[in-house]
Amino acid sequence: MRYDFDTIIDRAGTDSIKWENIQSEEDAHNQVRTDRFFGENAAIPMWVADMDFAAPPAVVDALTTRVQHPIYGYTGRSQTYGRAVADWMRTRHNWPIQPEWIVTTPGVVPALAMLIRALLQPGDKVIIQPPVYYPFKMVLEANGIGVVQNPLCADYGRYLMDFDQLAAQTRDPQTKILILSNPHNPVGRVWTRGELTRLAEICRANNMLVISDEIHADLTFTPFIPFGTLDENAIVCTAASKTFNLAGLSNSNIIIPNPSLRKTFEKYLLQNALLDTNLFGRIATETAYTHGADWLDQLLDYLSGTLDFMEEYFAKHIPQIRMIRPEGTYLVWLDCRALGMDSPSLTRFFLDRGRIYLENGAIFGTGGDGFLRMNIAAPRKVVEEALKRMKKVINEL
Numbered sequence: 093m094r095y096d097f098d099t100i101i102d103r104a105g106t107d108s109i110k111w112e113n114i115q116s117e118e119d120a121h122n123q124v125r126t127d128r129f130f131g132e133n134a135a136i137p138m139w140v141a142d143m144d145f146a147a148p149p150a151v152v153d154a155l156t157t158r159v160q161h162p163i164y165g166y167t168g169r170s171q172t173y174g175r176a177v178a179d180w181m182r183t184r185h186n187w188p189i190q191p192e193w194i195v196t197t198p199g200v201v202p203a204l205a206m207l208i209r210a211l212l213q214p215g216d217k218v219i220i221q222p223p224v225y226y227p228f229k230m231v232l233e234a235n236g237i238g239v240v241q242n243p244l245c246a247d248y249g250r251y252l253m254d255f256d257q258l259a260a261q262t263r264d265p266q267t268k269i270l271i272l273s274n275p276h277n278p279v280g281r282v283w284t285r286g287e288l289t290r291l292a293e294i295c296r297a298n299n300m301l302v303i304s305d306e307i308h309a310d311l312t313f314t315p316f317i318p319f320g321t322l323d324e325n326a327i328v329c330t331a332a333s334k335t336f337n338l339a340g341l342s343n344s345n346i347i348i349p350n351p352s353l354r355k356t357f358e359k360y361l362l363q364n365a366l367l368d369t370n371l372f373g374r375i376a377t378e379t380a381y382t383h384g385a386d387w388l389d390q391l392l393d394y395l396s397g398t399l400d401f402m403e404e405y406f407a408k409h410i411p412q413i414r415m416i417r418p419e420g421t422y423l424v425w426l427d428c429r430a431l432g433m434d435s436p437s438l439t440r441f442f443l444d445r446g447r448i449y450l451e452n453g454a455i456f457g458t459g460g461d462g463f464l465r466m467n468i469a470a471p472r473k474v475v476e477e478a479l480k481r482m483k484k485v486i487n488e489l
């Protein structure tokens with residue numbers, strides 16, 4: 093079966109955050125609604141990480157069937173849920189996990205926040221590697237945890253970890269955890285086995301726990317290595333939400349092989365009465381992992397085609413912007429420093445003059461200014477239109 097990624101689906105009236113909540117960056121964060129993305133002169137929203145593609149038909153069918161049963165009372169995990177998640181990790185990522193290692197939470201960011209609260213004391217420190225998904229820092233700061241930054245180094249557009257600095261940082265006994273982003277949002281790196289092995293060795297030598305956020309793991313164009321295959325103490329945050337466009341269904345799987353860490357986390361969830369997740373989120377996750385592989389393969393082909401098109405377009409028509417082709421994620425990191433504007437000005441420039449809303453790179457922290465992040469998970473003609481608009485306004489500069 094061929095799946096359709098080309099049809100433009102109107103998201104008006106669905107309360108989509110990506111489409112309805114933004115006019116400016118402040119609006120985005122305060123979730124202010126606007127109709128700027130609909131109707132005449134509509135802007136193209138290419139920011140928050142969800143896709144303008146329909147979820148796999150098998151998922152829609154399973155949810156529809158369940159919705160038609162009109163009783164939505166308290167519902168436990170299905171007997172087959174854990175096995176479906178484990179089978180996906182084994183077949184897709186060659187990672188043989190046990191179903192009992194899986195703890196479900198309503199999202200990866202909530203899981204990060206709760207893990208930090210369950211495992212750390214105020215005054216402890218956590219290492220992050222900016223530019224990186226900004227909720228990491230937000231969640232740490234909100235919980236009184238010190239943020240230690242080990243910025244990535246950019247080697248001619250290829251981002252690398254600074255292992256020497258990291259080794260020095262891990263020697264501080266107050267520094268207890270490193271949060272890894274793999275694939276790395278926003279720079280799109282899929283860390284290699286060599287890089288991850290080195291990271292694991294440094295952290296192990298200093299008793300540091302690694303929490304690996306692998307929410308984009310399925311969306312990779314080069315071989316992906318789950319951190320859990322290299323470090324059996326790591327806590328790995330996964331979900332079907334990015335892969336199959338299910339973020340509104342609030343379900344993620346936190347994989348914790350170490351029984352003592354798992355117990356601590358489960359105790360925290362129990363203390364906060366958070367052991368249950370959403371019925372529909374679990375159905376969608378299980379169905380996607382059981383029947384969605386073919387859909388995902390085709391999605392990856394489609395996104396690769398879009399990236400090929402974009403690479404050629406930027407080189408030919410917008411040489412002022414350097415596109416850093418992602419090895420994973422549908423998020424493209426654009427080096428706009430040659431335009432001589434800071435990131436908030438770049439965001440405003442493209443929104444006001446070009447009617448495209450791109451994510452301000454500066455919010456990802458050190459190393460992000462002068463960059464924009466572009467979400468390309470939309471029908472290719474939408475991406476083409478966005479690039480045409482970018483070219484036009486840059487030529488008018």
Ligand SMILES: Cc1ncc(COP(=O)(O)O)c(C=O)c1O
Pocket residue numbers: 141198199200201202225273277305307308331333339344
């Ligand atoms: C690296 C990363 N982690 C977590 C999330 C969000 O996870 P959730 O919606 O499950 O909280 C995102 C969403 O963009 C992300 O890019």
